[in-house]
Structure formats: structure tokens, C-alpha cells
Amino acid sequence: MLNLSQNGCSVWVASSTEGLLTPTAVALGKFDGVHLGHQRVIEPVLHPGGQLSVVSSPQSNENQQLTNQQYIYSTVVTFDPHPQEFFTGQPRSLLTPLDEKVQQLRSLGVEQLVLLPFDKELSALTPEEFVEKILVQQLQCQQISIGEDFCFGKKRIGTAKDLQLIAANYNIPVTIVPLQTYTGDSPTQSSCTSTTPNQDARISTSLIRQTLEDGDIENANLLLGRPYTLLGMVVQGQQLGRTIGFPTANLQLPKEKFLPRQGVYAVRVFTLSETANVSPSEILGVMNIGNRPTVNGASASVEVHLFDWSGDLYGKKLAIELVKFLRPEQKFPSLEALKTQIQLDCIAAKQVLSAQC
Numbered sequence: 001m002l003n004l005s006q007n008g009c010s011v012w013v014a015s016s017t018e019g020l021l022t023p024t025a026v027a028l029g030k031f032d033g034v035h036l037g038h039q040r041v042i043e044p045v046l047h048p049g050g051q052l053s054v055v056s057s058p059q060s061n062e063n064q065q066l067t068n069q070q071y072i073y074s075t076v077v078t079f080d081p082h083p084q085e086f087f088t089g090q091p092r093s094l095l096t097p098l099d100e101k102v103q104q105l106r107s108l109g110v111e112q113l114v115l116l117p118f119d120k121e122l123s124a125l126t127p128e129e130f131v132e133k134i135l136v137q138q139l140q141c142q143q144i145s146i147g148e149d150f151c152f153g154k155k156r157i158g159t160a161k162d163l164q165l166i167a168a169n170y171n172i173p174v175t176i177v178p179l180q181t182y183t184g185d186s187p188t189q190s191s192c193t194s195t196t197p198n199q200d201a202r203i204s205t206s207l208i209r210q211t212l213e214d215g216d217i218e219n220a221n222l223l224l225g226r227p228y229t230l231l232g233m234v235v236q237g238q239q240l241g242r243t244i245g246f247p248t249a250n251l252q253l254p255k256e257k258f259l260p261r262q263g264v265y266a267v268r269v270f271t272l273s274e275t276a277n278v279s280p281s282e283i284l285g286v287m288n289i290g291n292r293p294t295v296n297g298a299s300a301s302v303e304v305h306l307f308d309w310s311g312d313l314y315g316k317k318l319a320i321e322l323v324k325f326l327r328p329e330q331k332f333p334s335l336e337a338l339k340t341q342i343q344l345d346c347i348a349a350k351q352v353l354s355a356q357c
Contacts, residue, residue, distance in 0.1 A: 011102050011111065012112045013098070013102060013112075014113070014114050014115065020138070020139065021073040021075075021111070021112050022139060023070055023139075023141070023142045024072065024074075024112070024139045025044075025045035025073070025141070025143040025144075026045060026076075026143070026144050027042045027044070027045045027074075027077070027110075028150060028163075029076075029078060029146065029150060030078055031078050032082065032096055032101075033096055033205045033224060034096055034104040034224075035203055035204075035208060035223055035225060036180055036182075036203050036223060036224065036225040039108060039225060040180055041145050041146060042105075042110065043145075044143070044175040045074050045075070045143060046074050046108065046109045072142050073111045074109065074110050075110070075113070075139070076105055076110050076112070076114070077114045077139070078101075078113070078114070078115060079115070079116050079118040080115040080116070080117060082118070083118050083123075086119070086123065091256065093257065093258040093259070094256050094258055095209065095258050097256050098115075101113070116134065123154065125153060126153050127154075127158030127162050128153075129153075130152055130153050130158070131167060135172070136172075142172065143172065143174075143175075144167055144173070144175070145174070145175040146175070146177065147177050147179060148177060148178050148179050149179060150163065150176075160174075160176045164176060180203045181203060182201065182203055182219075182223055203223050208223050208228075211223065212260035212261065213261055215260065215261035215325035215328075216325070217322045217324055217325050220322075227268070227322060228260065228321070228322045229319050230251060230253055230319070230322070231253070231254075231318070231319050232254070232257075233252045233315065233316070233317055234249045234250065234251060234252075235250055235252045235314070236250065236314060246342050247305065248288075248305045250302070250303050251302040251304065251320065259300070260289065260322065261289075262300070262328065263288070263289060263290065263325060263328040264287065264325075264326045264327050264329070265287045265289070265323070265324065265349075266352040267286065267287045267304060267320050267323055267349075268283075268284060268323060269284070269285050269318055269319070269321075270282055270283075270318065270319040270320075271313070271316055271317075272317040272319055283307065284350065284353045285305055285307055285309075286304070286326070286342075286346055286349040287302065287303065287305075287320060288303050288304075288329065289329075290329035291329070302320075304318070304320055305342070323352060323353060326345055326348050326352075
């Protein structure tokens with residue numbers, strides 16, 4: 001049974017390949033992070049062959065007269081769960097959980113996201129079977145875009161070149177996008193065999209995860225092409241911040257969201273409205289990720305103190321953009337010492353954020 005829902009105003013999300021919006025132009029990959037390298041892979045399918053002019057939108061008026069041509073839907077095809085999670089049996093944290101991924105794909109102009117159920121049956125398909133059954137028969141694919149390092153089929157034996165050759169049997173063109181490296185000012189193309197530890201690193205999800213673990217927010221944001229963001233609902237915490245003059249909003253995140261290094265950050269906070277066409281308001285702040293050792297916290301939490309803000313945020317959804325890592329989490333001898341440090345953190349955060357205005 002097709003589980004198809006419209007998410008937002010333009011991206012259709014499906015967990016089955018039956019009854020999809022077809023024919024399609026497909027970007028294939030895992031796309032966790034939707035970083036600069038992923039964006040280059042997605043670009044070729046956004047306006048495939050200039051053939052997007054027949055139907056004005058997927059929700060066109062039923063009385064609109066169509067020509068003999070077909071509308072080709074720009075589609076990202078990825079896997080659920082993440083293949084690594086399927087093979088190891090261990091939950092994998094994600095840079096972009098589903099809601100975030102949909103939001104990023106929508107901003108790029110993608111019309112459809114297909115989540116292929118990654119199970120024993122799918123993982124057993126040969127490269128030829130994957131192309132025939134999934135791409136040709138079910139997705140009615142007219143064009144494909146993949147990264148240079150793309151592998152597929154049973155035991156990942158199929159390469160990008162293999163996909164190009166197999167798809168050619170069905171007259172489906174395949175764009176192989178060179179891997180991207182970051183040189184410090186802009187992404188550049190590179191061969192998948194050329195990157196060494198001493199050269200500019202290839203833009204990848206694993207590299208971004210490592211930079212976030214190191215607290216290197218500036219470089220993580222450059223690799224992503226946007227600020228790394230935490231999206232979550234404000235829930236009631238212990239309200240200890242109020243007792244020392246620094247009330248905080250406690251954020252509940254998706255359980256699979258990847259958290260960066262524990263510590264204190266300068267952040268930009270946006271309150272998200274459920275109402276369409278309402279721009280989110282920006283508030284500057286300082287955020288702590290960690291176990292709050294000074295007050296004997298038992299579990300990790302994400303708390304943000306907003307500058308010059310008063311009001312009730314409970315139940316509201318916030319987007320927190322990470323700007324700079326300020327310091328690691330530490331235990332203080334008293335609440336007064338903690339209060340003093342938070343005052344210093346606020347000063348440091350305001351300096352960082354004002355410098356970026």
C-alpha cells in the first residue's frame with residue numbers, strides 16, 4: 001500500500017515506488033546532509049532536458065489540456081533505513097532527519113522524494129535488476145544523476161560506470177558528477193582517486209560529521225553550504241536557568257539527530273510558524289549542549305538562552321543555526337561561578353554574532 005503524503009507545498013514524500021509521480025528524473029544517493037557535493041548531484045535533474053514545461057505543477061487543474069509530451073518530475077531517490085544501519089543493526093544518527101531533508105530538497109526545487117525501503121530483498125538485487133525493476137519499471141526514469149563514488153546492487157558491486165552502461169540499454173542518460181573538494185573558498189571538482197590526507201579533503205557526510213564532532217562549526221557550515229541547524233520543539237526543563245538569571249528554552253530534537261561537540265555555541269534562533277507565508281523571526285542567543293555537570297545532570301540536553309527576549313516558547317518549534325563553538329562543557333564549583341561564566345559566554349557570543357551582521 002502506497003504511503004504518500006504531501007510535505008509542505010511542493011515535495012511529495014513516498015515510502016513505496018507504487019503510484020508515484022512519473023516519469024522521473026532521478027538523483028540517486030543517501031544524501032544525508034544535503035551538502036554542497038549532494039547539491040551538485042541533484043542539480044542535473046532539476047530541469048531535465050528542458051522538458052518541464054508541459055504541466056505547470058503536479059496539482060494542475062483537471063481541466064487543463066495536456067499535450068502529448070509528459071511532465072518529468074525531479075526526484076531524489078534515497079534509502080530508509082540508512083544502509084549502514086540495516087547491515088550493522090545499530091541506529092545511525094543523521095545530519096538531516098526526514099523533516100529537515102524534505103525542507104532542504106524543497107529549497108533546491110526537488111518535487112519528489114522516494115524512500116526505498118532498504119531491506120533484504122532490495123539489498124539482494126543485482127545492479128541489472130535494480131535498474132530494471134526500480135528505475136525503469138517502477139520509477140519510469142528518463143534521466144539519472146549520481147556521484148562519481150556511487151555504488152549499488154548486491155554487495156555494492158555496481159559502480160557509477162556500470163550504472164551508465166546498464167541504463168544505456170534503456171536509452172536513459174546518466175550524469176556522473178565528479179566529487180567535490182573544498183579549498184577554503186569554494187568547492188572544486190576532483191577525481192575520486194586523488195584525495196589524500198595531505199590534500200584538500202573531499203566534501204562528504206563523514207567529513208562534516210567529523211568537523212562537527214571537533215566543534216569546527218565554521219568549516220562544517222562551509223561544507224554544507226548553509227549553517228548546521230537543530231530543529232526541535234521547546235519543552236519544559238528543570239528551569240534552573242531562571243534561578244541564576246539566565247532562563248533557557250529546552251529543545252526536544254528528533255532522536256536520530258546528529259549532535260555536534262558538547263559545549264557552548266553562539267547561535268541564531270528562528271521561531272517557526274505553522275502559518276504559511278509568515279517569515280520566521282530571528283533572535284540571537286547562546287546555546288549549551290551537554291549533561292550540565294555543575295547541577296549533576298543525568299542526560300544530554302540542548303538549552304538555548306535568548307538575548308533580549310521575553311515570552312512563552314513552550315510548544316513552539318525553533319530552528320537553531322550554529323555559528324561558532326565557544327568553549328567545551330565544564331563543571332563549575334558553584335552556581336555563582338557558573339553564572340559568571342554564562343555572562344562571559346553571552347559577551348563572547350554577542351561579539352561573534354555582531355561581527356557577522
